[in-house]
Amino acid sequence: MDVQKTLENFNQGVGKLAKELPRVMKGFRDLHEAVISDGALSAKQKELVAIGIGVAIRCHYCIAVHVAKALELGATREEIVEAVGVAVLMGGGPAAAYATEALQVLDSLAGKS
Template sequence: MSAIKDWDAYNAAAREQGKALNGLHPELVKGFLALNRGAATTQHLDAKTRQLIALAVAITTRCDGCIDAHVRKAKVAGASREEMAEALGVAIALNAGAAFTYALHVLDAAGGE
């Protein structure tokens, strides 16, 4: 199977740029990391479920950094490729549903006869 992206190289480059951003605006990075820690501190969802949700959100927001980080975390949490695929299927269906719903908004805005 051919790779679409070299995720290890992407991860290394993103980490370097993250260090640069931290040097330029440490309070921003500190706040972002605090938000991530807060979201990871749950009482009702296990780590694998959180990561599967994160992957579904990552593809709907088109965030490569999120995909990279949460695939790695999902693997550590024990998520299989099959479980990831099912979570991605939910996200794909919701994106299609959102497009369908907004198509109705367009027809509504266009007015009817």
């Protein structure tokens, strides 16, 4: 899996959406910033939740984006793997399949093969 290419494709797609739907995407961006900012849960904790949801709903872009952001915010491998484990619990077999993708992204971004 080429994680950098996945992230690049996502960013290009969001850029195109922003041109076609500027008000919608501004609203989405504002919502994202409001939700992910530190509150009762830290931004890092919220990114871990987002990883779990991304795995459970089987969204490869969500997995790549939120694993990258969680790492940027200081999440450890163990924290990310536990979030993936919760997703498998909640999402069953399909989530287990996408859990492998989350680990591939994590390994790629952490410099492991």
